[in-house]
Amino acid sequence: MRWIHLKNKPLTPIFSEFFIPMNLSYWEYKTWLANVDYTVVGSGIVGLNCALALRKKHPHAKILVLEKGILPQGASTKNAGFACYGSISEILSDLKDHTEEEVFELVKMRWEGIGLLREMLGDKALEYEQHGGHEIFAKSNTEKYERCLQKHHEVNRLLQPIFGQNAFEQQKNSFDFGNIKDHYLVNRLEGQIDTGKMMNALLQKAILEGITVLNSVSLMKFEALSEGVELQTDQFDFKTNKLFIATNGFAPLILEEDIVPARAQVLITKPMQHLHIKGTFHMDEGFYYFRNIDNRLLLGGGRNMDLEGERTSEFGLTDKIQDKLEFLLREVILPGKNFEIERRWSGIMGVGSQKRPILKHLNDHVFCGIRLGGMGIAIGSFVGKSLAGLPERQD
Ligand SMILES: Cc1cc2nc3c(=O)[nH]c(=O)nc-3n(C[C@H](O)[C@H](O)[C@H](O)COP(=O)(O)OP(=O)(O)OC[C@H]3O[C@@H](n4cnc5c(N)ncnc54)[C@H](O)[C@@H]3O)c2cc1C
Missing domain, CATH: 3.30.9.10 (D-Amino Acid Oxidase, subunit A, domain 2)
Structure with a gap:
């Protein structure tokens, strides 16, 4: 098994200096990490929505979500909980460096995204108020x-x-x-929501749908193979058929995109x-x-x-x-x-330089849904769902 040197990576100081690879038992490997169909990296609003959309399309697939934090640890559990479409000055500012069509599409995405979120979890679970x-x-x-x-x-x-x-x-x-x-x-x-309740409801739903969420596991590196992808994490290596990267603001640590x-x-x-x-x-x-x-x-x-x-x-x-x-x-x-x-x-x-999220396939088996800016509550479910649909769009 190959392990990469973890110096200068976003881990705790102890891990970055002295890395002890986890010796997985036969049972651990077989149960959680063998024959993984879909791996989603990041358990924020995008990653969880992506995993849930994958489950809908593939009821029997083995779906794994990797999350580096003990809790989701990016923006999805830290935000202000605005279910918003853009203030007037923000829209006027956007119109300076985006076309009218682009601004229209962005607001539409927010409108439909909030609709999707409310439909999926319900206003009570979100504590949605307008x-x-x-x-x-x-x-x-x-x-x-x-x-x-x-x-x-x-x-x-x-x-x-x-x-x-x-x-x-x-x-x-x-x-x-x-x-x-x-x-x-x-x-x-x-409107406005209770951010913690939204994320808890998404996590509960993922677990109910048979999606495995592994916390305190950080993706360090991946390599596309002719069949699937090999992943190196700070805990173990394994293979997956398809990889979905939903690490948003942390994406520059593993991807080269405009973010x-x-x-x-x-x-x-x-x-x-x-x-x-x-x-x-x-x-x-x-x-x-x-x-x-x-x-x-x-x-x-x-x-x-x-x-x-x-x-x-x-x-x-x-x-x-x-x-x-x-x-x-x-x-x-x-x-x-x-x-x-x-x-x-x-x-x-x-x-990034544009407000539109980056939704793209990076190669035959690897896809990303990142750059949500300050509007992830509004568009996170939409981006997660679209991310899950990228492999089909590629065929
Ligand atoms: C203070 C604040 C206020 C905000 N207020 C609002 C608001 O009111 N309304 C609104 O619409 N939006 C708001 N936003 C933006 C919104 O929260 C984000 O756009 C949205 O949460 C992004 O979701 P995400 O799933 O793409 O990313 P994240 O929630 O950041 O999820 C990415 C996940 O990936 C994990 N991760 C990263 N790297 C790795 C790795 N290598 N291996 C494993 N896991 C990894 C992270 O720990 C994280 O949990 C706010 C953001 C902040 C920070």
């Missing part, structure tokens, strides 16, 4: 606000065939935000009495976002303050960004209110 997505503008940001206000009718016209109605409208600042224009631009159809990691930092307050804010909120073209959850305020963003520093697949927090998030809580979102911060974390997204 309180609208509000884009708020700083008082000093008159130019952008006026432009968005003026253009929102055009965006409504462009997206009318998707939503079947004019989704965006102007609403009064009824949440008492500080230093914010008197009106927001709201997409009435935007780079983008870390995003988040904080959440302790529960607050009479929290009056309800819904999802976007600021600065989506670089800041916040919402209510369990009487708390969850706030994320600030990556634009240090785009270079946040281009990393290492989890972590920085004072610069956390201070800015706290400043926004204090001065803009909850002015004059007492709050305490309970928890802070980061997640890793995958972004």
